[in-house]
Amino acid sequence: PTHQPVETVSGLRVFPNLDVMRPADYEETAAAYTHSITKTTGPTALILTRQNVPNLEADVDTKRQGTLKGGYVLKKETSDLDMIIIAAGSEVQFAMEAAKELGDGVRVVSMPCMSVFDKQSDEYKESVLPADCTKRIAIEAGVDGLWYKYASKVVGVNRFGFSAPGDITFKELGMTTENLVAQAKTL
Numbered sequence: 001p002t003h004q005p006v007e008t009v010s011g012l013r014v015f016p017n018l019d020v021m022r023p024a025d026y027e028e029t030a031a032a033y034t035h036s037i038t039k040t041t042g043p044t045a046l047i048l049t050r051q052n053v054p055n056l057e058a059d060v061d062t063k064r065q066g067t068l069k070g071g072y073v074l075k076k077e078t079s080d081l082d083m084i085i086i087a088a089g090s091e092v093q094f095a096m097e098a099a100k101e102l103g104d105g106v107r108v109v110s111m112p113c114m115s116v117f118d119k120q121s122d123e124y125k126e127s128v129l130p131a132d133c134t135k136r137i138a139i140e141a142g143v144d145g146l147w148y149k150y151a152s153k154v155v156g157v158n159r160f161g162f163s164a165p166g167d168i169t170f171k172e173l174g175m176t177t178e179n180l181v182a183q184a185k186t187l
Helices: 008-013 026-038 060-068 089-102 114-118 122-128 145-149 166-172 177-184
Strands: 019-021 044-046 072-075 083-087 106-110 136-139 153-155
Touching: 008 019, 008 145, 019 026, 019 114, 026 044, 026 060, 060 072, 060 106, 072 089, 072 122, 083 089, 083 177, 089 106, 089 136, 089 177, 114 122, 136 177, 153 177
Parallel strands: 019 044, 083 106, 083 136, 136 153
Antiparallel strands: 072 106
16 A cells, blocks of 8 residues: 555554654654664564655754653744644644744644653653643645544644645645644534
């Protein structure tokens, strides 16, 4: 399933003992690779994009250590926390752009690996996704079902797409900063 694999990543995520790592940039990829070669209790799947993605603006150690924990605060809000945008892989760039448009109260969480994040301490998970912030939206270019354990709204792809260059396909499927901002404003 390589042509329009909208269900593949979610399908892999439900395999027992398989860590599915979907890094957003080269620092997260380095950490995901480290995880894959040091994990001794099962396999790891590295899900990478063929598109060019920007290097995310954050401290290298924050990105690497956060990736090893499965998820982390990539961009912390600079005023009272109003909303959290959660993303993985190539869609993290849209989350970062949307946060700039939505204001100072928006936090961006990069979630390269749900299974690793879910194994973290309750204190760590609460520091990343505080329970008192219920305005949460996630974005991923795939079926959206698994994201609802973290967010009340998900921008996902629940249909097969079509053949076109990546930027045209993403626009048609709603994988854009503009759509993410519009959906976030409905929370």
